Amino acid sequence: MTYVVTENCIACKYTDCVEVCPVDCFYEGENTLVIHPDECIDCGVCEPECPADAIRPDTEPDMEKWVEFNRKYSEMWPVIVTKKDPLPTAEEMDGKEGKLELLSEAPGEGG
Numbered sequence: 280m281t282y283v284v285t286e287n288c289i290a291c292k293y294t295d296c297v298e299v300c301p302v303d304c305f306y307e308g309e310n311t312l313v314i315h316p317d318e319c320i321d322c323g324v325c326e327p328e329c330p331a332d333a334i335r336p337d338t339e340p341d342m343e344k345w346v347e348f349n350r351k352y353s354e355m356w357p358v359i360v361t362k363k364d365p366l367p368t369a370e371e372m373d374g375k376e377g378k379l380e381l382l383s384e385a386p387g388e389g390g
Contacts, residue, residue: 281316281337282326283345288312288333290372290381293365296325296334300360307359307387308352310366315353316346330365331373357389 289311296312297305304318305325314325316337326334337346372378 280321281319281346282314282321282323282334283316283337283342283349284311284313285333285335285345286378287331287374288329289378290375291331291333291365291369292387293330293333293369294359294362295328295330297359298362299324299328303358303360304353305359306353306356307389308356309383309385309387311352311382312359313349313352313356316350318353331369352384355384356386359387359389361390363390 292311294312301322301324302318302320304315306313306315314334323336326336335342335345337343
């Protein structure tokens with residue numbers, strides 16, 4: 280099992296989760312985060328820290344696409360281990376549907 284970041288992180292990018300991750304498996308894109316599924320140790324401490332409820336276990340239905348999404352971008356983006364401010368749009372975008380079309384493939388700063 281692994282945990283994955285899902286669509287609700289896009290355009291929010293809360294980083295509360297990265298502070299609690301014991302293995303530093305979060306990676307930062309310009310407007311979202313992902314978890315490297317091969318580095319995640321399935322401890323689950325990140326899931327309750329996410330204000331947007333965007334982190335889910337891969338055992339939930341239809342998570343295969345999110346495992347691959349997280350794998351793809353974690354191999355392209357820098358690791359993030361430090362909490363940062365969420366995006367300015369976070370409160371407004373939290374819970375909105377159809378955010379995948381807003382995804383930026385550009386890397387974040389990491390750190």
